[in-house]
Amino acid sequence: MVIINGEFVELETPSGPMRTHIVRPAAPGRYPAILFYSEIFQITAPIRRTAAMLAGHGYIVAMPEVYHEYEPAGSILAYDQAGSDRGNFLKTHKPVAAYDADTRAMIDHLVARPDCTGKIGAMGICMGGHLAFRAAFNPEIAGTVCFYATDIHTGTLGEGKHDDSFARAAEIKGELFMAWGRQDPHVSTEGRMKLLARLNELNTLLNWHEVNGAHAFLRDEGVRYDPEHAHAMMSLTYDFFHRKLGQGDLPV
Template identity: 25%
Template sequence: MYEIKLKAADGAGEFTAYVWEPKGTGEAGAVVLIQEIFGVNDALRATGEELAAQGFIAVAPDLFWRQEPGVNLTDKTEAEWTRAFALMNGFDQDKGVEDLKVTLAAARELPRCNGSAGTMGFCLGGRLAVMMATRSDADLNVSYYGVGLDELADEFDNIAAPLMLHIAENDEFVPPAAQEKLLDALEDSEWVDAFIYPGAQHAFARVNGVHYDARAATIANGRTTELLAEILE
């Protein structure tokens, strides 16, 4: 893993992105990893390592840099949850998308990138991945248990690249009514594949998370890897 510095499009300064590359010297597709409310934490870094092991370049930008650079929280303590929600509430999602666009462009220009790049996000990052599907030229986007996705329905006509949604049936942050509204809004899209994981809770694929569900995570990650291999190679 190494770090790169990227200039924000709004001129507010520089932010850090963390890069994991596969072994060897050949070219590979890139995945922009989008953080949860816990920052670029150990769980996201483990995902970056796994993507590199699968033969992809992973790039994880520090999206909370305007508030506090280098956030690395877990889901294990009340104090960390309180801090994470405070950071989320202070986060400008539109500016975050612009930072992700900068990251996407930088990922495509990495020496080992083959020019293809997509996004993959979790929780807050899952929402931002859908916003990237509607607002960027990413080659694909993957959303794990994104929150508030039904609120983005007015933008869904802009989707013009594969979008994969992993939805937890028992997501405490996305009630059944919101899930139904989301699926209804996406029903006619040729670009979207949405999967619901029975009995799974929010963050079922979070590495070492309190709601980790090995079966659901394995199935979801397999579907994701197949899509990445199809589009990015």
């Protein structure tokens, strides 16, 4: 399926305009949509490639520039120490309410699009996994995929390093798919088990996957990339979204 790249929409949020990158199948028709949240580095080449693969399976994929309040539109942070430092600073500088407002703006945009079926899911990687987890608090989100989501068990996302994601997990009504690397230093075994116990306590609709991989095993750039685990988990991701969101390429 051919993919159209390079479409942007500027969404209004309470903290200013947010550039949102859209990729979708070229064939005319209506498609389900996925909110796709990046790592702390914003819309890098690996993020774009992953989004293109998702779109190629029949989805409108919307990627927000999560630091739109602080970086010029189109900014990408490098996969180096300076980029990591900047991304981690902004991660705990931006208010949690602003992250949530960004998500609301994207949901409202997607459900209003004439090329969208109205079925919406969410997916995120690293910090984006945490943002996808929070997106699942919205009733429109039918299914959510989180790859090695950081800071949920510690409650340290956002301004003041204080969030309520762990407590608000009870608001998730859709289904979760959570994938982890067992050798990830950012999310310890104790942290994963704390979150798993919470989700089990709530009887959350849950798919829980752990692989022997490092943090960023999905990113097809850098020494931590594990193609075998990435392929296996993405195959399960496609199946999950197809089941939760339905088939695209429907007549307008």
